[in-house]
Amino acid sequence: MTVHEDRATKPRGPYKNGLKRRREIVEAATVVFGQYGYHGGSLRTIAEMVGTTPATLVSYFTSKELLLVAVLEHWNVVSSQSEGEQGLDYFRANIPLMRYHVAHPGLIQLFLTMSTEATQEDHPARSFIRARQQRTHRIMLRELQRVVDDGTIAPLPPELIEREVRLMIGVLDGVELGWLTDSGIDLEGVVRHHIDEAIARWSGRTVAVVREETDAYLARRVVRAPGAVARS
Secondary structure: OOHHHHHHHOOOHHHHHHHHHHHHHHHHHHHHHHHHHHHHOOHHHHHHHOOOOHHHHHHHHOOHHHHHHHHHHHHHHHHOOOOOOOOHHHHHOHHHHHHHHHHOHHHHHHHHHHHHHOOOOOOOOHHHHHHHHHHHHHHHHHHHHHHHHOOOOOOOOHHHHHHHHHHHHHHHHHHHHHHHHOOOOOHHHHHHHHHHHHHHHHHOOOHHHHHHHHHHHHHHHHHHOOOOOOOO
């Protein structure tokens, strides 16, 4: 994009201010819903965080439920930037994600709170959470199968691939939960350790060799897209 194109397409005036206000509200709602849940988090609390009134929130989002939808859409955009990664790099993409979560803990809180609340049949986030969990599981299965098929790692039977994916998801979610209750946990370090150990186990290479490969991946990642993140 040229400088002239950027100036021509950049939002201006009231529209730009409106977009900025929407972002502020969504960010505040992410914190409130993450901390108190959907039912416990009130529009009044969200409004107070951004210095406005519940009526103003409704004027932007129509209802509390649609505000939650906007929050979930924001979460989806932030946490799905690894979908262009393939093979072992798809799993490694969770490492910079943890770095992002340390700086933005509200997204982990939101994920864990909504995942728990969405076990209720009538919860407005239920279909979103279920679809997201199924997609994460499906993509991990596909990417682990990919590296089996191309010979990057040793052959694994389907039942072991399923087990490894379930273990990976369980560890990621569990470490995130533990970190929320104990900020002394090295979230990025623990997740990287597990991913490096898993790749070494799958491939038959030493952990030292895998760590070097992960270092190279992370260096490329920083050059290519600073601050990019993966799943939630």
